[in-house]
Each structure stands twice: as structure tokens, then as C-alpha cells.
Amino acid sequence: MVVSLKDQSGVGVLGLVLILAGGVGLYAGVSSLKAKNSLKASDLQNASQEGKDINFNSLTLAKALASGENPAIYPEPYLPIVRSNMEVNPSAKSKNKLWRGGKNRVNVYSKSYNGDPKGSKSTTNIKFGRLITGNSDLPYLITGVATKARTRVSQGLADKKTSIISAAGIAIPPPPAPGCKIEVDGRETSQPFSCKKKDAEQKVAVNEKTGTPIVDEAGNPIVITVPPVYGGCAGAGKPWTFETDVGQTVTLKFIADGVVVDARTGKMPGMESEGAMDFPTGMLEKTSTELPYPEANSIYAKNVELQQLTYTAQNSNWVEMKVQGPDGNVGTCFAGIHVNKGPEENTEADSWHGSSLVEMADRTFKPMKDLMAGDLVWNPKLKKPSQIIYVFKSLPNQALVELKMSNGVSVQVTAQHPFITDVGINQAVDIRPGDRLPSIDGKWLTVLSTGVFKSESGQPVFDLFLNPDIPLIDRMINVDGLQVPSYRGQSSLSLALSRGQRVSGMGFENPSIGFTSSNLRR
Incomplete structure (x- = not known):
């Protein structure tokens, strides 16, 4: 110079x-x-x-x-x-x-x-x-x-x-390369990220004590659909910016800093194997003359939000944002959004700890880990025995939740286990002291305290399948003094919770309690 x-x-x-x-x-x-x-x-x-x-x-x-x-x-x-x-x-x-x-x-x-x-x-x-x-x-x-x-x-x-x-x-030297960042907002995932290791399969229910097929009232062998087996996704190890469930609303905020004359988004290079982008990419549109772009009042951004984009999450993706200065210098930033496919695909997230006590047909109690296909458990809704046709075991990839109840019992379940409460359908991790859960006599038990603990490595969690001859809404069991649905009803609650749907016919309708999306604790 x-x-x-x-x-x-x-x-x-x-x-x-x-x-x-x-x-x-x-x-x-x-x-x-x-x-x-x-x-x-x-x-x-x-x-x-x-x-x-x-x-x-x-x-x-x-x-x-x-x-x-x-x-x-x-x-x-x-x-x-x-x-x-x-x-x-x-x-x-x-x-x-x-x-x-x-x-x-x-x-x-x-x-x-x-x-x-x-x-x-x-x-x-x-x-x-x-x-x-x-x-x-x-x-x-x-x-x-x-x-x-x-x-x-x-x-x-x-x-x-x-x-x-x-x-x-x-x-005068050119300005430094501009900077940028992508902020992500939305409802965080309610499920652990899991991928199928083994697809669901059809198999004949077998009495594990006798080795003979379990039959229906007409004498025909009962065929059950064994849930798919899941394991941790490869994507679970990536440094995702945000993790959410499929179908949830996600908002991206594209923010720039410095002298900016061009800003655009696209798929992060090297991440082409992820699913299709859930929103259009390309040059970001300016929404105000105060934002930095040519012909605006200024092209100098001081942590300015260039654009806000709201969309429905369907696929996991890495988003790249590039901001360019007047001399061609480029600043780059990234955001990774991991989209889980929903609780209906993550059955191991809805399970009971093996020490959970289940009331048997003879009115004694047995730990769930000791139950077998063919055992008879007491159905508190029908007031008669129901037969177990399958015990589903899976390894949790998350912490467990403990609910201490007013009847002196501690209930231990996976964090996403669904419960009908007096404030709507909630996952165990969202239940708070003072909430109430239905007891076997149709009344309510109060949650005194909640806590989270890590399950011992290699310790499975369990779900019970009851005889499909019984209507879904009648497949109830007594677990630790709570009247709760067996696996299929439990899975239906998880699905309804993820979609904000009304749940009826489960035996707990009350004029003062409306199980609608408006009172779900999210």
C-alpha cells in the first residue's frame, strides 16, 4: 500500500x-x-x-x-x-x-x-x-x-x-470472511435412536413349559407377530445438533455475522447417504431491507437472522450454510438434525424392568423376568385369568425411570414407557410428583417422587403379550399394583402419544379427564 x-x-x-x-x-x-x-x-x-x-x-x-x-x-x-x-x-x-x-x-x-x-x-x-x-x-x-x-x-x-x-x-484490505451459525428449535426426541437389526416375524406361540403350541378357543394354533429387534443406529454416534422424532415440527434459524453479500444452504458434503432434504435449499431469501444483501440498507450483519424456516421432520440430515463476503471469502457452518422414526418402531423403549411384580392367576406375585409363555396372569379388568402367549425381551439403550407410588411400591420402566395419568397420556420421563396413575381397583395412586437410574449392563427389559382372543382394551395386567395394558395396548398408547390422538376404551374414562392432545404433557 x-x-x-x-x-x-x-x-x-x-x-x-x-x-x-x-x-x-x-x-x-x-x-x-x-x-x-x-x-x-x-x-x-x-x-x-x-x-x-x-x-x-x-x-x-x-x-x-x-x-x-x-x-x-x-x-x-x-x-x-x-x-x-x-x-x-x-x-x-x-x-x-x-x-x-x-x-x-x-x-x-x-x-x-x-x-x-x-x-x-x-x-x-x-x-x-x-x-x-x-x-x-x-x-x-x-x-x-x-x-x-x-x-x-x-x-x-x-x-x-x-x-x-x-x-x-x-x-483498504478486504473484510474477514463472514461467519454463520444454524440454530435448531423444536421438540426433542422422546425415543432412543434405534435401527432394526432383525425384522418382525410371524411365529406360532408355544407354551414354554410343555413345548406345545398355544391354541385359540377353536383349537387353532395362535400365530403372533414378534416385534422387530432394534440396536443402536450408526448415526447415534454422530455429533448431531438436534435430535427429534419423525413428524415433529422443526425450526431452523440461519444467522450470519460480518460483511455478507450472499447466503445459501444445501446438503453437507459427504452426507449424501442420509435421506432426502425435508425443505428446499439454495439461496436464502431476505425478508427485510435491514438484512445484509445487495441493495439492502446494509450488507454488514451483526449476528443477524437472515431467515427462519419451519418444516416437518421426516429424514435425518446434515445442513450446510455458506455465507460469502464481497471479495469471495466464504464462511461455512453446519447443523445435523437426527430424526427418529417414532415410538411404534422402538418397542424396547416401552418395557418393564425385570424385577417388576406381576399378579398371577393364583393371586400371588412373580417378577416379570421369571414369566414364560403359557403362564396365567390375573386380569384386573376382567377379574379372571389371562394367558401369556409371548414374553418379549430386549436390551435397553437408555436410562430407566423409577416412580415411587403412594402404595409403597417403586415402579421401574424405560423412560419412554407410556402411562395413562390423571393429566393425560405421558411417558414415564415426563411424569411428575403429584401425578396419579390408575390402580387395580379403578382408583388412582399418587406418584410421590421420580428418579432416573442406569440399568445394569446386559440386563434385559420385558413386555408381555396376552391372548389375542381378548379385545385389546381388555388385555390388562396388575404390575406393582397398577392396572396397565399388555404390550399391544401399551404400544397403542405410545403411538397415540406421538400423534397427539385421543385414547378411549382403555377402561379409565372419567368426565374430568379428557385424553386429548390438548392436555398431553409434551
């Missing part, structure tokens, strides 16, 4: 000094008038030289202030070239004895000692004449500024001041 100095007439500084130096010969004159004129000429020369030095140093300072990663002098706010002004950066406006700036100018303060040993205050006023862009294809890239500096210095013996005026071209 070269600073070129010239006076108003266009004569170079050195040339002016040499011309003025010719006046020294007058000092040889014998008359007092000639001597006085000679002193004045010499004083003018000295004042001019000192003024030029001050002028030069001031322009050098201005050049320094306009350089670096965070220049003190820069277009602010950053406007299209035809509307731009030079202004001191707000972060550099602190008062100082050396210089002070404002719109289109900078004053540099100094002392002139010409003919005055005490010195007199001098001010160089540097005015920015016009901003320069060096590339017609990048109209917002300001590469330089044409300046004019004016310094007034004392002539000492002449008891007056003279003005020294110089012009300079100051190069």
Missing part, C-alpha cells in the same frame, strides 16, 4: 522544498528589509517542511488505521459503493490524544515547533474524498479510498499559519 503525497498544485513535496530553498540567498542582503524578507522566506520554508512532515505522518497513520483484520477506519455500515461513507469503526471510537474520527474524516493531532520552542497545536484533517472499487464484478468490494490531508502550521516570525495540503490513495 503506497502513499503518494502531492500539494494542491501537483508539485511534489521535494520540488517545493527546493524552490523554497532558493530564498535563502536573500539572506546575504545588506538592508534590514531584505534581511526581514529573507527570514520570512526561511520561516515559510521551515513551516512548509514541518507541515509536510506532519502531513505525511498523519496520512501514514490513516493508512495504518485502515489496515489489519479489524481496521479502525472502514465503511460502517457497509453499503453499496455508491452510497458508502468512510467512518471510524464504533469499536475504535474511544477518545485519545492522537486522533479522532467521524463520518468521512479523521483528525490527527500534533505539535508544531517552527519558531516556537514551546510548540503550538496543529491538526491534520484527513478527508475521504471517494471510495474505490477495483473490480466491476464485485461492486461491494471496496479496495481503496482517495484522501486529502490539510495541516495548518505556524510560520513563527510571521505570526500566522499556513496550510499544507496533500493527496493520498489509501488501500
Whole structure:
């Protein structure tokens, strides 16, 4: 960045000094008038030289202030070239004895000692004449500024001041690459992320004690659908920004910082194997003239939200956002949204701890982990025995929830286990002290406290399948004093909860309790 100095007439500084130096010969004159004129000429020369030095140093300072990663002098706010002004950066406006700036100018303060040993205050006023862009294809890239500096210095013996005026071209570096971030908002997942390791299969229910098929009332073998087996997804190990369930509403906020002339979104490179994008990508639309884009009031973003996008989550995806500065420098940011396919696909999330006590047909209690297909359990709704046709075991990939009830029993289930409560259908993790769960006598048991604990490694959780000859709404069991549905009814509750649907016919209807989406605790 070269600073070129010239006076108003266009004569170079050195040339002016040499011309003025010719006046020294007058000092040889014998008359007092000639001597006085000679002193004045010499004083003018000295004042001019000192003024030029001050002028030069001031322009050098201005050049320094306009350089670096965070220049003190820069277009602010950053406007299209035809509307731009030079202004001191707000972060550099602190008062100082050396210089002070404002719109289109900078004053540099100094002392002139010409003919005055005490010195007199001098001010160089540097005015920015016009901003320069060096590339017609990048109209917002300001590469330089044409300046004019004016310094007034004392002539000492002449008891007056003279003005020294110089012009300079100051190069301005491009702004740093702009920055960005993507904020994600919505309802977080209610399920652990799981992928199928084994599909659901049809099989004949077999009495595990006798080894014989379990038959229906007509004597035909009962065929059951064994739920699919799940394990952790590969995606569960990725540093996702946000994790939600399928069908949930997600809001993305695209935020930029710095000098921005273009912003666009797309799928993050290397993540093409994820599902299709759930929303359109491409250049972000500006929604206000205050936002930074060409022809806006400013293209300088200070943590500005460029656009907000709301959509329904269907696929897991990594979103890439790019923001470009006027010189082509690009800032990049990412957000990963992991979409779980819903509780109906994650059966192991709805299970009971193996120590849960189940009332048997003989009215004794047995831990769920000890139950087998063919066992008879007591059905508190029908007031008679029901046969277990299958015991589903799975390994939890999450913490378990413990609910301490007013009957003195602690219920231990997976976090997403659904319950009908007096405030609607809720997952175990969402149940709060004071909520009430239905007991076997049709009354309510109060939750005294809740807690979360980690299940022992390798310890399975369990679900029971009851004879399908019984209507779904009648397939009830007594677990730790609670009247709850068996696996199929439990799965229906999970599905209804995820979709905000009304649940009826489960035997717990009450005029004061409406199991609708309006009172689900989400």
C-alpha cells in the first residue's frame, strides 16, 4: 500500500522544498528589509517542511488505521459503493490524544515547533474524498479510498499559519470472511435412536413349559407377530445438533455475522447417504431491507437472522450454510438434525424392568423376568385369568425411570414407557410428583417422587403379550399394583402419544379427564 503525497498544485513535496530553498540567498542582503524578507522566506520554508512532515505522518497513520483484520477506519455500515461513507469503526471510537474520527474524516493531532520552542497545536484533517472499487464484478468490494490531508502550521516570525495540503490513495484490505451459525428449535426426541437389526416375524406361540403350541378357543394354533429387534443406529454416534422424532415440527434459524453479500444452504458434503432434504435449499431469501444483501440498507450483519424456516421432520440430515463476503471469502457452518422414526418402531423403549411384580392367576406375585409363555396372569379388568402367549425381551439403550407410588411400591420402566395419568397420556420421563396413575381397583395412586437410574449392563427389559382372543382394551395386567395394558395396548398408547390422538376404551374414562392432545404433557 503506497502513499503518494502531492500539494494542491501537483508539485511534489521535494520540488517545493527546493524552490523554497532558493530564498535563502536573500539572506546575504545588506538592508534590514531584505534581511526581514529573507527570514520570512526561511520561516515559510521551515513551516512548509514541518507541515509536510506532519502531513505525511498523519496520512501514514490513516493508512495504518485502515489496515489489519479489524481496521479502525472502514465503511460502517457497509453499503453499496455508491452510497458508502468512510467512518471510524464504533469499536475504535474511544477518545485519545492522537486522533479522532467521524463520518468521512479523521483528525490527527500534533505539535508544531517552527519558531516556537514551546510548540503550538496543529491538526491534520484527513478527508475521504471517494471510495474505490477495483473490480466491476464485485461492486461491494471496496479496495481503496482517495484522501486529502490539510495541516495548518505556524510560520513563527510571521505570526500566522499556513496550510499544507496533500493527496493520498489509501488501500483498504478486504473484510474477514463472514461467519454463520444454524440454530435448531423444536421438540426433542422422546425415543432412543434405534435401527432394526432383525425384522418382525410371524411365529406360532408355544407354551414354554410343555413345548406345545398355544391354541385359540377353536383349537387353532395362535400365530403372533414378534416385534422387530432394534440396536443402536450408526448415526447415534454422530455429533448431531438436534435430535427429534419423525413428524415433529422443526425450526431452523440461519444467522450470519460480518460483511455478507450472499447466503445459501444445501446438503453437507459427504452426507449424501442420509435421506432426502425435508425443505428446499439454495439461496436464502431476505425478508427485510435491514438484512445484509445487495441493495439492502446494509450488507454488514451483526449476528443477524437472515431467515427462519419451519418444516416437518421426516429424514435425518446434515445442513450446510455458506455465507460469502464481497471479495469471495466464504464462511461455512453446519447443523445435523437426527430424526427418529417414532415410538411404534422402538418397542424396547416401552418395557418393564425385570424385577417388576406381576399378579398371577393364583393371586400371588412373580417378577416379570421369571414369566414364560403359557403362564396365567390375573386380569384386573376382567377379574379372571389371562394367558401369556409371548414374553418379549430386549436390551435397553437408555436410562430407566423409577416412580415411587403412594402404595409403597417403586415402579421401574424405560423412560419412554407410556402411562395413562390423571393429566393425560405421558411417558414415564415426563411424569411428575403429584401425578396419579390408575390402580387395580379403578382408583388412582399418587406418584410421590421420580428418579432416573442406569440399568445394569446386559440386563434385559420385558413386555408381555396376552391372548389375542381378548379385545385389546381388555388385555390388562396388575404390575406393582397398577392396572396397565399388555404390550399391544401399551404400544397403542405410545403411538397415540406421538400423534397427539385421543385414547378411549382403555377402561379409565372419567368426565374430568379428557385424553386429548390438548392436555398431553409434551
